[in-house]
Structure formats: structure tokens, C-alpha cells
Amino acid sequence: MYLKHLLRVMLFWLFAMNTTFADAIFDPDTNTIILSHVLAGDGSSQTESIYATNVRITFDEVISAGISWPPLIHPLPWPAEIDFFDTRNQELTISYITTPDRSIERKDVVIKIDSVLGFDYSESIAAGVSDFKFRYVLDESLPVEWRNDFEQIMANLQRDIPIFAKPGWYSMPVFAWKSDAEAPLPFISGACICGGGEGGSYDWMSLEISAWEIENSDIHRYSVVPHEYFHVYQISHADLSGLKWLMEGPAATLESIYVQEHYGVDYFSQAQAPLLSGLVRESPSLYESFSASGEADDNYSGSVFLTLILAEELQNQGFSEAEAYRKIMKDFFLGRTKFK
Ligand SMILES: [Zn+2]
Known part of the structure; x- marks a missing residue:
């Protein structure tokens, strides 16, 4: 019993630390920034985009200091943000950045990169291929079958109805859970493309999947996904x-x-x-x-x-x-x- 509890505490901290340090981190001592996820593109859909992780950079100019952001919007399980590098004007928009001690937390900071020191992984996304990044948060309350179908549906939709990233519109979290379980965050409910947050807003896709629909194999448990996806496509235009x-x-x-x-x-x-x-x-x-x-x-x-x-x-x-x-x-x- 005790061991189980200890394990749970350890797992919690592991998870919490992962999440805490998965957003962009500015280290004032070395003047470097680590970007956990970056998308680089020109917003045109006519040229390739690049997606990279753990990109370490230095910067020389702050174009916009963004807005100060309290930690309230980012409780677990809010997924780490993605940043966008606009290859046309060479400006990097950092969606959310903190210092290791969290004494600074800001949203939508725009900077000019001085140099790229390194990165862990990068991939090229061909011109015309959907590069808007959905960040899935699929609750364990949903059957594995649903989660698998969800990922397949999203892949089909992104192939057939591509959504292209552009400055100010490049990523969105998707929260899905079964209606008889607790919502992932208190301000998230229903099936919608919703937004909110004090002092500046974030958008997200909310998929509260009816327990009745799952238990009765009602097709709406799946049809709600293309419905909400299509709203993102519409809003992107x-x-x-x-x-x-x-x-x-x-x-x-x-x-x-x-x-x-x-x-x-x-x-x-x-x-x-x-x-x-x-x-x-x-x-x-x-x-x-x-x-x-x-x-x-x-x-x-x-x-x-x-x-x-x-x-x-x-x-x-x-x-x-x-x-x-x-x-x-x-x-x-x-x-x-x-x-x-
Ligand atoms: Zn609708």
C-alpha cells in the first residue's frame, strides 16, 4: 500500500516536471532558450515546413515582450505549447515561456533568433501537407478502441482537408474524455472549439464523449470528431x-x-x-x-x-x-x- 502510494507520488512529480519543463524555457544565466516544439513555415502552404523539438537558441532582439502570464492557464494536463518561426520575416513567436524558477512567465513573446545551438529532432513537412499541430490529450476514461479510431480519423481528416499553420494560428490542444469521468480541466466542457483564459485567450478543441454513446456504440461518438475538426478548418479561413x-x-x-x-x-x-x-x-x-x-x-x-x-x-x-x-x-x- 505504502509502496503504491510512493510510486504514485513519484509518477506525479515525474509527470509534473515533464509538463513544467516542456514549455519554452529561458535561462537568464546562459541567455539561451530551449524551445520544446517549434514549427517553422511561411504560412503559405506552398513551401515545406519544418517541425523540430528541443531547439536550443540564443536571441538578439525582443520584438514583443508579450504579456505576463500567471501559471493558472497551464495546470495539468494542459499540453506543452508549440512555437512558430515565421520564415518570411524570420520572427519567432514563443507561445509561452518561463524561467527555470518560474519567476518569469510570458505569453506570445516575439524575438529574432541570433543562433541555433542545436536540436534533438527535426522533420520536414512537404508543401501542401497539413502542418497545423493538434496536441492530443486523450483521457484514460475513453476505451482504447475510441482513442485508436480518433487518431485514425484525425489522420484521415488532415490528409483530406489539410489545415495550414500560419502566424497566430498554428496549434491547438484537443481534450477528449468520457462524460462520466471528470473533465480534464474545470473550464473545459462539451463538444466545441472553445477559447478563454484571463488576460489573453487560448483556443482548444473539447470532445466530451457521451458515456451513453460509447456504451451503445452510437456513431456520434466518432462523428463529433470530423464535425469539430471542420470548424477548425473553417475558422482557419x-x-x-x-x-x-x-x-x-x-x-x-x-x-x-x-x-x-x-x-x-x-x-x-x-x-x-x-x-x-x-x-x-x-x-x-x-x-x-x-x-x-x-x-x-x-x-x-x-x-x-x-x-x-x-x-x-x-x-x-x-x-x-x-x-x-x-x-x-x-x-x-x-x-x-x-x-x-
Ligand atoms: Zn458545430
Whole structure:
């Protein structure tokens, strides 16, 4: 019993130290910085990116000192941050940096690198390959089968719908856990792309997987992954979070197409169509807003309906089915890219 307890304490410290020292560390004595994870790219998706770990650098110019950041946002199991080196202007954005004694903790520090002293590992990510970094925190409460499928789904999505890193938008943690277990952090709940934090915000993907869905093998336990992933794709080009059906319609449509293709489940007919409200025909403009559509858009049935109708209208204008969906799901968002 005692040994078990001791072991647990030791494991806790090992884990805590790992996490504590996995963010960027500035050592004032040697004036060096160790970056645990760095992504280097030009944000264009047209050239290769480089991902490296434990990169040791010196710096000569602080372009922005960022903001002072209390340790509150980074309790376990928040995963270590990734930093971004913009190869166009040669500026390094350090998402979160501390000193070994934690007397300094800052967020979004921008510096010019003087020299690279070394690194442990690096890989090249070819042009056109998804380089936006998701950092998984998959809780043990989830069955191994779910965790394996999750990783496969994410790999498929990143291959088919690449998301490209750019300054200010290059990484996001993903928290997944079973709903009857404790949430990984008190401010994380539900299934969403959420954000928050006092004094400056972080974004994350929250996947609270319903225990009922797992126990009853309900396909939504998996379909929620492409749904939330697609929101990250959308936001990476245009944040239309106020415009409900244009965000939720394509995400919920993609969700159905994904499980049709990979699990042979017709989620459109099973879980979306039966909930459709007549209100979508009477007052479609209600679906522009989350609050106005409310319960009349249960499981986004109305938003999906409008998306399918739009695809139908485009086909009536002579576009093929594939072209129509490409316009709605891809071209529309690409045309609104906010980061240039
Ligand atoms: Zn959604």
C-alpha cells in the first residue's frame, strides 16, 4: 500500500516536471532558450515546413515582450505549447515561456533568433501537407478502441482537408474524455472549439464523449470528431461564428459524409432528418443566429437542410454535385481567408 502510494507520488512529480519543463524555457544565466516544439513555415502552404523539438537558441532582439502570464492557464494536463518561426520575416513567436524558477512567465513573446545551438529532432513537412499541430490529450476514461479510431480519423481528416499553420494560428490542444469521468480541466466542457483564459485567450478543441454513446456504440461518438475538426478548418479561413447555418451546416454535413464513407452509417437519415423543424421552410433567416434558431435546429438538422438545399440550387445552375459541395465546403471559406 505504502509502496503504491510512493510510486504514485513519484509518477506525479515525474509527470509534473515533464509538463513544467516542456514549455519554452529561458535561462537568464546562459541567455539561451530551449524551445520544446517549434514549427517553422511561411504560412503559405506552398513551401515545406519544418517541425523540430528541443531547439536550443540564443536571441538578439525582443520584438514583443508579450504579456505576463500567471501559471493558472497551464495546470495539468494542459499540453506543452508549440512555437512558430515565421520564415518570411524570420520572427519567432514563443507561445509561452518561463524561467527555470518560474519567476518569469510570458505569453506570445516575439524575438529574432541570433543562433541555433542545436536540436534533438527535426522533420520536414512537404508543401501542401497539413502542418497545423493538434496536441492530443486523450483521457484514460475513453476505451482504447475510441482513442485508436480518433487518431485514425484525425489522420484521415488532415490528409483530406489539410489545415495550414500560419502566424497566430498554428496549434491547438484537443481534450477528449468520457462524460462520466471528470473533465480534464474545470473550464473545459462539451463538444466545441472553445477559447478563454484571463488576460489573453487560448483556443482548444473539447470532445466530451457521451458515456451513453460509447456504451451503445452510437456513431456520434466518432462523428463529433470530423464535425469539430471542420470548424477548425473553417475558422482557419473565416470565423463566421455568428452566422450559424454557414458554420454548423457544412460541419454537420461533413460529419454525415464522413461516417457514411468510413462507417457505412447514414447519419443524415438516422440522426438529422428526423429532427427537422418546419420552421426552416417558414423562416430560414432564423438559422443565421444561434439564439433565434434554438431548439428548431436540433442536432443542426435545419442548418444541414439549408446546406443541402444550397447544394441543390447550385446543381440547378449547372454545377455537378461534387462542384456544388466543393463550393460550399471549401471555395467559400478559402475565398474569405483572413490571414494573408
Ligand atoms: Zn458545430
